[in-house]
Amino acid sequence: TDLTHVRFHWQLVDLPMPGSGDTGYTVTVSGTAEAPAVRPRGVGELAIPLPEDWRRHDAFRLGATDPHGREIYTWTWMIPQPDEYAAKVIPPGAVGGGTEARVRCDVIVLSANAIEVAIDTTTAQLQRVTSGGVVVSLDRGPRLASGEASLRELRHYADGQDYVVEALFDGNMREIRWRLLSNGWLKLDYAYHFAGSAAVDYLGVSFDYPEDRVTGLRWLGKGPYRVWKNRLNGVEFAVWEKAYNDAITGLVWDYPEFKGFHDDIYWATIATSEVPITVVAATDDLFLRLFTPKEPEGAGFDPRSTHVAFPDGDISLLHGIAPIGTKFHPATAHGPAGQPNTVPRSGRLYEATVYFYFGDLAATR
Numbered sequence: 001t002d003l004t005h006v007r008f009h010w011q012l013v014d015l016p017m018p019g020s021g022d023t024g025y026t027v028t029v030s031g032t033a034e035a036p037a038v039r040p041r042g043v044g045e046l047a048i049p050l051p052e053d054w055r056r057h058d059a060f061r062l063g064a065t066d067p068h069g070r071e072i073y074t075w076t077w078m079i080p081q082p083d084e085y086a087a088k089v090i091p092p093g094a095v096g097g098g099t100e101a102r103v104r105c106d107v108i109v110l111s112a113n114a115i116e117v118a119i120d121t122t123t124a125q126l127q128r129v130t131s132g133g134v135v136v137s138l139d140r141g142p143r144l145a146s147g148e149a150s151l152r153e154l155r156h157y158a159d160g161q162d163y164v165v166e167a168l169f170d171g172n173m174r175e176i177r178w179r180l181l182s183n184g185w186l187k188l189d190y191a192y193h194f195a196g197s198a199a200v201d202y203l204g205v206s207f208d209y210p211e212d213r214v215t216g217l218r219w220l221g222k223g224p225y226r227v228w229k230n231r232l233n234g235v236e237f238a239v240w241e242k243a244y245n246d247a248i249t250g251l252v253w254d255y256p257e258f259k260g261f262h263d264d265i266y267w268a269t270i271a272t273s274e275v276p277i278t279v280v281a282a283t284d285d286l287f288l289r290l291f292t293p294k295e296p297e298g299a300g301f302d303p304r305s306t307h308v309a310f311p312d313g314d315i316s317l318l319h320g321i322a323p324i325g326t327k328f329h330p331a332t333a334h335g336p337a338g339q340p341n342t343v344p345r346s347g348r349l350y351e352a353t354v355y356f357y358f359g360d361l362a363a364t365r
Contacts, residue, residue: 003038006072007065010048012057015220016239018089018267018278019361023218023241028057055079059237076236078266083353085220085266086282090185090355098161098182108156110163113184115358121154124167124176126207129186131275131358138277138315138358141207142190145311145318146200147172149192174349186356196345203320203341203350204287206313209270209277211291216243217258219268221288226260228308230323230337235263248294251301259293261321270315275359281317282353289316305330319350 012029016022029051038044054060063074078085099112107127110117116130125143129136143149148171156165161182168175172192179187194200223240247254262268265288267280279288292310295303305325311318320341323331331338 001040001067003035003044005067006035008033008035008046009063009065010050011061011063012050012054013059013061015058015237018218018220018269018280021218023239025059025061025238029054033062058085074236076238078237078264082266082284082286083282086280086353086355089267089280090181091183099158099163099180101156101158101163103156108165110165110178110180112163112180112182115180115184115186117178117180117186119165119178123151124154124165124169124178126178129358134275134359136272136274136277136358137213138207138209138356141313141315142176142188142205142317143207143313144173144192145202145204145206145313145316147192147194149173184357184359186358187353188356189351189353191349191351193349194343194347196343196347198343199340200320200343201309201322201340202311202316202318204289204311204316204318206289206311206316209272209314211314213273214244214270214290215273216241216271217268217290218271219262219288220266221268222263223256225256227263227287227321228261228324229321229341230331230334232263232337237264246294248296251296257293259291260289261318262288262290269361276361278357278361279317280355280357282355283351285319286352286354287316287318287321289318289321291315304328317352317354319352 009032011027013025013027015025033046033048036044057079059076059078061074061076064072066072099110101110106121108119108121114132118128120127126139126141129138150170151167152170153168162179165178174191174193177189218241220239222235222237225235242256242258245254245258247257265281265286268288270277291314304327308322308324323338325331
């Protein structure tokens with residue numbers, strides 16, 4: 001079919017902020033685009049008549065309709081980068097009397113705006129969080145999903161209204177920097193390195209959190225389905241929501257599955273029986289991993305080549321995830337996307353910045 005027989009329609013949309021409780025998107029501007037004359041297997045350009053202020057919106061959607069009026073597909077692209085969007089989410093300015101810190105044995109305890117964070121001085125990992133007197137069970141992170149880390153140096157200091165805990169490492173992990181802002185947001189910067197040509201199952205970091213305390217997820221990213229390294233198509237940007245489930249693919253018909261990898265996360269609020277945990281990514285191309293999907297067990301059940309070994313931990317922030325095989329063939333038999341993650345020959349330093357808030361986001365506004 002020549003593209004002149006296909007209709008294109010576009011939308012500029014705005015997306016709900018974390019804490020609003022809303023999902024989906026709001027269409028603010030829309031229009032159509034004249035299809036170019038492009039024969040099958042040909043290449044052409046589609047001119048979109050966007051308004052001058054299009055960059056002030058959150059996302060751009062482009063849909064295609066066939067000659068019979070049926071939707072072929074609608075693609076969505078985010079307009080701001082994650083760091084630009086994070087700047088809209090994280091409230092600026094100081095709140096209250098700043099951040100306080102105290103050292104107890106092998107722990108540095110930071111507190112601000114009813115949030116208390118304990119950092120282990122022997123690992124620089126999160127040991128405990130308390131929000132408004134409620135203990136939040138997120139801990140033992142960030143630790144590498146693959147690779148080694150040996151703490152070499154740790155220092156901590158006040159920086160204006162904030163307090164910083166900074167650690168340097170030998171091994172694959174290079175740096176962890178915690179910053180508790182005076183408004184209660186917890187900022188995490190981390191960096192890790194792999195030598196050139198290394199093949200790594202997972203690139204990123206993990207935390208522990210009890211699965212039985214999670215009730216749901218609301219997030220801005222590609223969804224609503226989980227993805228694999230070789231199964232990235234068919235998910236688009238919006239604010240999605242799903243309740244916790246323990247579905248076994250093909251055995252329990254409860255979709256979309258809750259557990260697994262979620263692509264291109266901008267923010268995510270994990271609903272729990274303790275307090276909501278909000279994660280805001282200020283780095284692009286991050287996957288959010290939630291727990292480990294179950295596989296069928298017992299006589300007559302065999303996952304065969306669809307078995308995937310997940311990294312240690314429960315909640316992960318990853319630059320690289322695993323592929324999945326099919327019933328009869330391993331992932332490596334299905335082309336380049338089915339191979340393990342490969343580090344460039346010159347090596348690579350992976351860096352990320354994420355923010356956490358524990359509790360009702362209304363308290364920060």
